[in-house]
Amino acid sequence: MGHDDGRRRVPEMLRAPGAVRARLHDEHITMAHGAGGRSSQALIEGLLLPAIGNETLERLADAGTLELGGAELAVTTDSFVVRPLRFPGGSIGELAVNGTVNDLAVSGALPLALTLSLVLEEGLSAESLRAEAEAVGRAAARAGVEVIAGDTKVVEHGRADGMYICTTGIGAVDPRSDLSTAALTAGDRVLVSGPVGAHGMAIMLARGEFELEAPIVSDTATLWPAADALLGAAGTDLHCMRDATRGGVASALNELARASDVGVLVRETDVPVEPAVAAAAELLGIDPLYVANEGRLVAFVAPGSSRAALAALREVAGCEQACEIGEVLGEPSGMVLIDTGFGGQRVLDLLAGDPLPRIC
Amino acid sequence: MRFVDEFRDGELGRALAAELPALIEPDKTYKLMEVCGGHTHTIYRYGIEAMLPDAVQLVHGPGCPVCVLPMGRVDDGIAIARQPGVILTCFGDLMRVPGSRGTLLEARSLGADVRMVYSPLDALRIARENPERETVFFALGFETTAPSTALTLMRARRERVRNFSCLCNHVLIEPPLRALLDAPALQIDGFIGPGHVATVIGAEDFEFIPRDYRRPVVISGFEPLDVLQSVQMLLAQLAADRCEVENQYRRVVGGTGNPRAREAIAEVFTPREEFEWRGLGTIPRSALRISDAYAELDAERRFAMPGEQLDDPPECQCGEVLRGEIKPWECRVFGTACTPDTAIGACMVSPEGACAAYYSYGRHARVGETA
Numbered sequence: 085m086g087h088d089d090g091r092r093r094v095p096e097m098l099r100a101p102g103a104v105r106a107r108l109h110d111e112h113i114t115m116a117h118g119a120g121g122r123s124s125q126a127l128i129e130g131l132l133l134p135a136i137g138n139e140t141l142e143r144l145a146d147a148g149t150l151e152l153g154g155a156e157l158a159v160t161t162d163s164f165v166v167r168p169l170r171f172p173g174g175s176i177g178e179l180a181v182n183g184t185v186n187d188l189a190v191s192g193a194l195p196l197a198l199t200l201s202l203v204l205e206e207g208l209s210a211e212s213l214r215a216e217a218e219a220v221g222r223a224a225a226r227a228g229v230e231v232i233a234g235d236t237k238v239v240e241h242g243r244a245d246g247m248y249i250c251t252t253g254i255g256a257v258d259p260r261s262d263l264s265t266a267a268l269t270a271g272d273r274v275l276v277s278g279p280v281g282a283h284g285m286a287i288m289l290a291r292g293e294f295e296l297e298a299p300i301v302s303d304t305a306t307l308w309p310a311a312d313a314l315l316g317a318a319g320t321d322l323h324c325m326r327d328a329t330r331g332g333v334a335s336a337l338n339e340l341a342r343a344s345d346v347g348v349l350v351r352e353t354d355v356p357v358e359p360a361v362a363a364a365a366e367l368l369g370i371d372p373l374y375v376a377n378e379g380r381l382v383a384f385v386a387p388g389s390s391r392a393a394l395a396a397l398r399e400v401a402g403c404e405q406a407c408e409i410g411e412v413l414g415e416p417s418g419m420v421l422i423d424t425g426f427g428g429q430r431v432l433d434l435l436a437g438d439p440l441p442r443i444c
Numbered sequence: 445m446r447f448v449d450e451f452r453d454g455e456l457g458r459a460l461a462a463e464l465p466a467l468i469e470p471d472k473t474y475k476l477m478e479v480c481g482g483h484t485h486t487i488y489r490y491g492i493e494a495m496l497p498d499a500v501q502l503v504h505g506p507g508c509p510v511c512v513l514p515m516g517r518v519d520d521g522i523a524i525a526r527q528p529g530v531i532l533t534c535f536g537d538l539m540r541v542p543g544s545r546g547t548l549l550e551a552r553s554l555g556a557d558v559r560m561v562y563s564p565l566d567a568l569r570i571a572r573e574n575p576e577r578e579t580v581f582f583a584l585g586f587e588t589t590a591p592s593t594a595l596t597l598m599r600a601r602r603e604r605v606r607n608f609s610c611l612c613n614h615v616l617i618e619p620p621l622r623a624l625l626d627a628p629a630l631q632i633d634g635f636i637g638p639g640h641v642a643t644v645i646g647a648e649d650f651e652f653i654p655r656d657y658r659r660p661v662v663i664s665g666f667e668p669l670d671v672l673q674s675v676q677m678l679l680a681q682l683a684a685d686r687c688e689v690e691n692q693y694r695r696v697v698g699g700t701g702n703p704r705a706r707e708a709i710a711e712v713f714t715p716r717e718e719f720e721w722r723g724l725g726t727i728p729r730s731a732l733r734i735s736d737a738y739a740e741l742d743a744e745r746r747f748a749m750p751g752e753q754l755d756d757p758p759e760c761q762c763g764e765v766l767r768g769e770i771k772p773w774e775c776r777v778f779g780t781a782c783t784p785d786t787a788i789g790a791c792m793v794s795p796e797g798a799c800a801a802y803y804s805y806g807r808h809a810r811v812g813e814t815a
Contacts (some may be wrong), residue, residue: 109786122785140710148576294562353454368562426454426668427461428491430805 090432102407105129120376121435124192124399125339144343145265147191148324149257155402156257158193160184164249169212171290173282173301177219178251179378182304183329184253185227189311192261198224199233201251205244212246227306229253260315267323268344272412273390275311275383277396277403278303278358280333281372283379285364296367298360305379309400313385317396327381331435333409334373336382337420338434347413350432353425374435384412451667452490460672461495467679474500475631476678477768480638481508481796482666489803490668495673502770504798506620506724507638509585509613510537511790511797512765513718515756517613520545520749521582524611525556529748531569531574534582536560542787545753548582562613564596564610571600571608580743584613588640590732594712597734597741611743612734614713617641619654619730620721624767625657632768633680636671637663639693644709646701647691650793657697665693712738720753722790723763726769763788767800772799779803 106122108130116123133142140148147160164180185195204213207301224231283302288294306328314322324344328336333355341348350373357365357372365372379402385393390408397406413421423434468474478484484504485547487493493502506512518541525548532548539549539560552558559569564581566796571579583593593610600608617638624630637650642663650661660681664674675693691697712735719731734742744751756762761775762783772778772791780789784800791797 112550114547118559126785194459233465272618295566322779366445366448424454424668426452426457426490426492428494430488430491433804 087200091229101195104409105133118330119435120329121374123275124331125434127437144339145165145191145224146187147193147253147255149191149193155354158188158191158255158257159252160187161250161252162187164251165245167245168287168290169216169246171302172286174304174378175216175219176247177216178223179304180249180251181220181223181227181229182306182378184251185229186307186327186329186379186381188253188255189308190327191255191257192263192311192315192325193255194312195227195253195255195308196231197232197254197307199227200231201235201250202237203236203244203248203250204236204320205246206238206241208246212384216247216249223306223354227308255260258312258315260319261322262320263322263324265324265340265343266345267328268340268346268348268384268412269323269386269411270346270414271387272323272384273387273408274337274348274350274410274412275314275385275390275394275397275406276328276333276356276382276409277307277383278379279358279361279399279405280328280377280380281357281361281365281375282377284330284332284376285361285372287376288368289364294368296364298364300358300360300364303377303402305402307379307381308396310381310403311355313396313403314393317391318385318389321386322383322393323386325381327379328377330376332372332374332376333380334371334384334420334432335434339383339409341420342411342418345417347416347418348420349413350408350410350420350422351425352422354407356405356407448667451665451669452752453610453669456790457495457669457672460603460669460676464500464676464679465675466498467683468497468499469683472499474633474679474682475503475582475768476500476636476675477505477624477632478636478664478671479505479507480636480640481511481794481798482640483636483638483664483671484798484801485506485626485747485796486666486668486671488539492668492671492804495672500675500679501714502675503632504765504772504801505768506624506721506740506766506795507586507641508791508794508798509589509615509761510541510794512615512620512721513538513541513613513726513790514722515754516720516750516752516798518548519545519754520609520751521611521762522546522548522551522556523749524580524743524747525558527552527554527578528718529577530747531557531577532582533561533570533571533579535562535584536581537796538584540787540793541784541790542793553806565599565748568596568605568608571605575607578607578609578746580747581608581610582613583610584615586615586617586638586641587644587709588638590713591644591702591708594708597712597738598708600741606740609741609743609746609785610734612713612732614732615719616715616720616732617645618649619727620634620724621653623724623727623730625653627767629769630767632659633682634660636674636678637689639663639665639670639697639773642691642693642697644701644705646699647689647697648699649701650689654689663689663691663693663697665696668812673729680759711735722756726753757788760789762791762799765789765791772802775799788807
C-alpha cells in the first residue's frame with residue numbers, strides 16, 4: 085500500500101461518531117474503568133446502558149430529570165471513595181456534598197436536598213467519623229441544602245478505605261435554564277470557572293507516594309453560585325455546563341463533543357493552571373487538563389452572550405480567574421483539538437485508562 | 445514555569461521553523477530519526493511535524509524502553525507478581541504492556557500486588573515497610589534509568605534489605621542503533637540523539653555514528669524548541685556536507701557524560717550475552733544483567749519464571765515501525781484491532797510509543813490532510 089492510500093484510510097478508521105456506542109472488551113474490571121476515560125465510557129455504554137438504559141439515562145447527563153405536578157426536578161447520585169479521607173483544602177465529607185450539589189448545579193437545578201449513605205470500615209475512629217459528619221453538615225449549610233435521609237453500613241476491617249460515602253441529590257430545574265449535553269453549537273465559546281487540576285493534584289500529593297511537597301489545595305466548592313451567575317447572564321444562550329471531575333476538563337469536553345456531534349477547539353495557552361499545579365504536573369508527566377477538579381465547571385455559551393457570562397462568572401467568589409479557553413467547531417465531529425501554542429494543533433483525546441506517568 | 449516555558453515559546457519556534465526551507469535542497473528528501481521515545485512524544489505533543497518543510501520526514505526510532513520490551517519479559521514479571529507474598533513494583537507505563545497472557549494491570553485486577561513507583565528508591569522503601577514480604581522492582585530503561593537502579597541495589601546491599609530484588613531489563617543504546625544502521629534497507633540521513641542517555645554516557649559515545657556510518661548526530665533536549673533546533677542543526681550539517689556529533693543539549697549533557705553514574709552501572713551490572721528486543725530480534729551484548737557480586741538482589745536468580753522467548757503476534761508490525769520502515773498508521777492493525785485500549789503491540793502502549801503518540805495526538809493532522 086502506498087503512503088497516500090494509507091493516509092486516506094486513517095481518518096475513516098479513527099473518526100468517533102457520537103452515534104456509535106463504545107463496547108466493553110475487558111474481561112475484568114480494572115482501575116481504568118473508574119478513571120473517567122475511554123475505559124469508563126466502554127463500561128457505561130457497553131455494559132450498563134444495554135442493561136438498564138432508557139431515554140433519560142442515555143443522555144448521560146450529570147443529573148436525570150423528571151416532571152412532577154408541573155415542577156421539573158433533577159436527581160443525581162454519586163459515590164465518594166477518596167483516599168486519604170482528609171487532604172489539603174477538604175475532606176471526603178465536604179466532597180460528598182459538593183460533588184452531588186455540583187452535578188445538580190451544572191444541570192441547571194437549584195439544589196434542594198440530599199440523602200447520605202455511609203459505608204464504614206471496622207476500626208475507623210469515632211473522631212474521624214465525627215469530623216466527616218460535621219464536614220457534611222457545614223458543606224450542606226454552605227450549599228443551602230438539607231440532608232433529609234440517610235443510611236449506615238459497617239464492613240469488616242480491610243474492606244473499605246476507612247469510609248465510603250454515597251449521596252443522592254434532588255434539585256428544582258431553574259426556569260431560566262435550557263441545558264442539554266446535545267446542545268453544543270458551532271461558535272459557542274468554552275468557559276472554565278477557574279484554574280484547573282488543583283483537586284486531583286492535591287490528592288495525589290497528599291497520598292505521599294511522590295515525596296513531593298507543594299502548596300496545592302483542593303478546589304472543592306459548591307458550584308451553584310457559578311451556575312446561577314451564568315444562567316442569569318446568558319439565559320438560554322447558556323447551552324451546557326459540566327463539572328470537570330474525574331478525567332478533568334479534557335474528558336468533560338470529549339464527552340460533550342461526542343454527545344453533541346461537534347468538535348471543540350481548546351487554546352492551551354488560555355487554560356488557567358496555578359503555577360504549583362503546573363509544576364507538579366510537569367514533574368509527574370501528567371497533563372493538568374486530565375486531572376480531576378471538584379469545584380470547576382466548563383460552560384458553553386453562544387458567542388453573543390459569552391462576554392457577559394464570563395464577566396458574571398468572575399464576580400462569583402472563587403471564580404475570579406475564570407477564562408474563555410476555546411470554542412465549538414462544526415468539525416471534526418466528536419473530537420477535541422488543542423492549539424499547543426507552539427505552532428501545532430493536535431487531538432486532545434479521552435485517556436485510555438488511568439493516567440500512567442511516563443518513565444523518562 | 446521558569447526554565448520550561450522559555451523552551452516552549454511559540455514565537456521562537458515559528459522563527460526557527462522559518463529558517464528551515466533555506467537549508468533544503470530542491471528535489472531532495474530528508475529522513476531524520478529521533479532515537480528516543482521522549483522526542484517522539486514531544487514531536488506529537490506540540491505538533492512539530494506540521495512545522496517542518498514537506499521534504500523533511502521524522503522517523504521514530506527504537507528508544508522507547510517500554511516499546512522494545514519483549515512479551516516474554518512481561519510474562520516473567522507477571523509470573524513473579526502472582527507468587528504469594530510478592531509485591532511487584534514498576535514504572536507506570538509498563539503496567540499496560542501486553543505479555544502473551546495479559547498485562548500487569550490485569551494481573552493486579554485479579555489479585556496480584558502490583559504497585560506503580562516513580563523511582564526504584566520508592567520500591568526499596570516499600571520493601572522496608574513490608575519486611576514479611578518480597579518486594580521486586582521491575583527495572584527497565586536505557587542508560588538513563590540504569591544508574592538509579594544501580595544506586596538502589598547498592599543501597600539495598602549496604603542496608604542489608606533482604607526482601608528486595610530487581611528483575612533487570614536495562615538495555616544499551618549503541619547495539620540497537622548499530623543493528624539499525626547495519627540493515628541494508630534503512631535510509632536515515634541523520635539522527636536526533638537521545639539527550640537523557642547522553643547525560644549519562646556523554647555525547648562522545650555517539651561518535652561511532654559519523655565515524656562508522658557517515659551520518660550526522662545532534663544530541664537533543666526534550667522541549668519543542670530543542671527538537672526543532674536539532675532538526676535545524678542536522679539540516680545545516682547536511683547542507684554543508686558535514687558529518688559529526690553536535691550537542692544541542694549543552695545545558696545538561698557533557699562530552700563524557702556523568703562518571704559517577706557510569707561507575708554505578710559498571711559496579712552493579714554486567715552485559716548480557718544477548719537480549720531479545722521486541723521488533724528487532726535478538727541483539728548481542730545489548731542489555732545488562734545484575735553482576736555476580738549482587739546476585740542475591742537478582743530476581744532472575746531468586747524466583748522461578750517462564751523465561752520464554754515469544755514471537756510477537758503475527759499481525760503486529762511494531763518491528764517495522766521501530767525500524768522506521770513504516771509509519772504507525774501504515775500498520776495493518778493500527779487504529780482497528782490495535783488501539784490504546786486494546787494494544788496488541790507495545791508501540792501503542794507507552795505514551796512515548798510512536799503508535800500511541802500518533803493515535804492520541806496525530807489523528808487530526810491525518811484527518812485534515814484528506815479534508
